[in-house]
Amino acid sequence: MEKTIDEARDVACLYLVIPCYNEEQVLPVTAPRFLEKIKEMEGRGLISGESRILFIDDGSSDSTWSIVTALNSRDHRFQGIRQSRNRGHQNAVLAGLMEARSKADIVISVDCDGQDDFDAMDAMVDKYYDGYDVVYGVRSSRESDTFFKRFTAESFYRILNALGAETIYNHADYRLTSKRVLNAFADFHEVNLYLRGLFPLVGFPSTTVEYERHERMAGSSHYPLAKMLSLAFNGITSLSIKPIRLITGLGAFVSLVSFIGVIWVICKVASGDTVSGWASTACILCFVSGVQLLSLGVIGEYVGKIYMESKHRPRYIISDRTSGDE
Structure with missing residues (x-):
């Protein structure tokens, strides 16, 4: 009414x-x-x-x-x-x-x-x-x-909504x-x-x-750019678990590519068409290592937030007040 x-x-x-x-x-x-x-x-x-x-x-x-x-x-x-x-x-x-x-x-x-x-x-x-x-x-x-400023602000809202943080x-x-x-x-x-x-x-x-x-x-x-980025990241990780799901999807994709790569290597070995080299190996290792570290970082951010929430610390402490109404 x-x-x-x-x-x-x-x-x-x-x-x-x-x-x-x-x-x-x-x-x-x-x-x-x-x-x-x-x-x-x-x-x-x-x-x-x-x-x-x-x-x-x-x-x-x-x-x-x-x-x-x-x-x-x-x-x-x-x-x-x-x-x-x-x-x-x-x-x-x-x-x-x-x-x-x-x-x-x-x-x-x-x-x-x-x-x-x-x-x-x-x-x-x-x-x-x-x-x-x-x-x-x-x-x-x-x-x-x-x-x-306009580009970063508009991207800020779009990324938040895309990652499941309703704004x-x-x-x-x-x-x-x-x-x-x-x-x-x-x-x-x-x-x-x-x-x-x-x-x-x-x-x-x-x-x-x-x-x-x-x-x-x-x-x-x-409120400089660094604080804005911190606020955006806090908004995403506080309101959504979509980054974790994206990591799961990325992990599945990398595993699939790696499995295909293993099959390709086996076929090459069976046909005797193999060439020793460090470049391809180094690229694969760097890519997989980068994905792992990024995934661990995002997971660690969530674990850190769980740790902070479990302490139940006060969100603010008021030390002084002005005098009340006359």
């Missing part, structure tokens, strides 16, 4: 979950913009006056936490939690979601750099009132990206989720997190909202 603002006077309480890591340059610029958006949505009756902006300091080494506490002292709508050490973007987002789920009706996770269009939040909340529990922010285009094309971590989705999501206890692939697994009605992505308002990106 669809929900509308006209049917229910009790509008939703919204929390913005904003992960931060060494963002002392951009935070003073974007924080007022987030507050302005919250006030605007309150004025339109989209969200309640209990809505908040929750910053998650992911163990920053600069003055990010000092800025968050200063914002909180000036306006109680700004709240913050601080992790005991840097644990990565995905764990920081998770910490914010779990912190907000008991306080908010809906949560929007968004980066603090100002690249994600703030106005898309209005459309996300509208979709929530239309009956959707998950609203994914999806980039409308990548025309502003360089060729290399929303051109979606990062800009999304709205309802309380019941977060309550269900709390039952997922993976240590190796890939949130973009986990939310589709939770289910519930979902839709997308397109938006234009802008340049950073200040500072520089903390």
